[in-house]
Amino acid sequence: MGARKKISADKRKEALKTKYFAKLNNVPTSPRKMRLVADMVRGMEVFKALGVLKFSSKEASARLEKLLRSAIANWEQKNERKAESGELYISEIYVDSAAMLKRLRPAPQGRGYRIRKRSNHVTLFVDTMSKNDNQI
Incomplete structure (x- = not known):
């Protein structure tokens, strides 16, 4: 890794230390279906x-419920106290496409139709309400 790339990678890692998040990788659900649920709880x-x-x-x-519980636990561990009602909110949540399994389904006249089994990565960030109020 080059020096310039290493410096920017270190900056990104330092920025993530101040954020509270949880990631869920390779979920065997299509990203479109997961985004419907993510949009329900965003913010x-x-x-x-x-x-x-x-x-x-x-x-x-x-x-997504299990992932949210994990993000709350991460926040509690970093702050060394329990989360109270009305204190935390979902600041960011995004769903990215992951690896796709490609399969063939038999079709008429000796052909094969391609089946794409999609999966996704979900990243969920939580933050405190008071921290957000001070920035406004």
Whole structure:
């Protein structure tokens, strides 16, 4: 790795140390389906978002609920105290496309149709409400 690239990588790592997040890699759900659930909770207070995810009928909501609990636990560990109601909110959540499994399905007249089994990566950031209020 070149010196310039290493310096920028170190800056990125230092910036992530001040943020509270959780990542979920290689989820075997299409990114489009996961984004529907992510859009439901984006910007919400975390305990309200947990309730929404718990009672959502989508399959992706169970995975996202577990990820949100992990992000809350990461925040609690870094701050060495418990999260209180109304204190934390989901500041950022994004869903990126991951590796795609390509399969062939038999089709008429000796042809084969390509089946793409998609997967995704989800990154969820939580932040405190008071920290956000000071910036405005």
